[in-house]
Structures are given as structure tokens and as C-alpha cells.
Amino acid sequence: MKNSNSITDPLEKIIISEEQIQSRVSDLGKIISDYYKAVDELTIISIVNGAIIFTADLIRKINVPIKLDCIKVSSYGNETLPHKKPEIIEKIQTEIKDKHILIIDDIIDTGHTLFEVYKIIKNKNPASIKSCLLLQKSSRLEVDFEPDYIGFQIADEFVVGYGLDYAQNYRNLPHIGVLKNELLK
Secondary structure (H helix, E strand, C coil): CCCCCCCCCCEEEEEECHHHHHHHHHHHHHHHHHHCCCCCCEEEEEEECCCHHHHHHHHCCCCCCEEEEEEEEECCCCCCCCCCCCEEEECCCCCCCCCEEEEEEEEECCCHHHHHHHHHHHCCCCCEEEEEEEEECHHHCCCCCCCCEEEEECCCCCEEECCECECCECCCCCCEEEECHHHCC
16 A cells, blocks of 8 residues: 555645635535525435535535435546546436426536436426536537536646546545646556
8 A cells, every 4th residue: 555645645736725615615605595595495416426525515505495316427437538428327316397406516528427417307397407517627628518607617637636536536635636647547
């Protein structure tokens, strides 16, 4: 087992600090709460595993009644680039017809994952659908989809931390950073 002196050892650099993340999550929670203040209930669909930490922090900042469900999608596997066709591993269980839906995900890269989840939800006839992404790489977008709420715009670098992973590692970093090249297989 490799000895590590610091949680930042796998990173070339930190691009978004823990404090910046928490501040933006609070801002997003207020914006979303204000938008949905007149609805009886907001249904959150979290795309896991990546969005689990962001979702947990964000829903505690949303001040309207919520229901939470998750959909599990595989887009990267153990690669640094997403597959063209996302694979739905676990479907949502909640009835969403005529409900207000907020999809939460960690990152929009090419957009294929979010677009696929959006189509699945739209086919179930919700009252409304919006999306909230922690990160967006605008330069890599391959689908015609514009997220409603975005935490941070980032450059086209492979990032980990705060739920984002490489081969299921580094999700527990409290900040977001660029993974060292030598750690990429």
C-alpha cells in the first residue's frame, strides 16, 4: 500500500477549494428554493455515484419539501473520457408523472449522460424538469442541452474530488482538483 502524507497527494493542483464549493452550494440552494417556493414538493433525481456528495450537501440547503430518488448511470468506467452511450444501471423508482423534477449531477462533459437521463424523465410526463450540475466543461459539449443551474465552469481537465472519481477512487477529497497524469492508466 502506498503511503500518503496528504489528501492532496494525487492532485497536480486544486482548482476549486472546499470553501468555494460550500459557498456555491449554499448559493444554489437559495436560488433553487426561491424558484420552487410555490410548489408543494420538489422531486430530486440524483445521478449517482458521482453526484452523491453534491446532492447530499445541496438538498440540505433547499428549503422546500423534497422527495429524493437516484438513477445510476455508467459513462466513464475506468477511462478518462466518457463513453458515447451511457449505460443505465439502476432506474428511478419514484412516480414522477405531474411532479416537478430537478436532476442533479456532478459534471456535464459531453452531455450524453444528462441528455439520456433527461429523455427518460421527460417520457414519464413530469410537470417540469430542470437540471443542476456542479461542474460544466462547455468546450466538450456534444449535445444540444443547456443546464439550468451550474456550480462552476471548468477547463477541459480531468478532475476528481467531491464525488468525482477516477476508477472509483478520490471521491472523498473535500475539494476538486486535477489528477496527476502518472495516476491515469
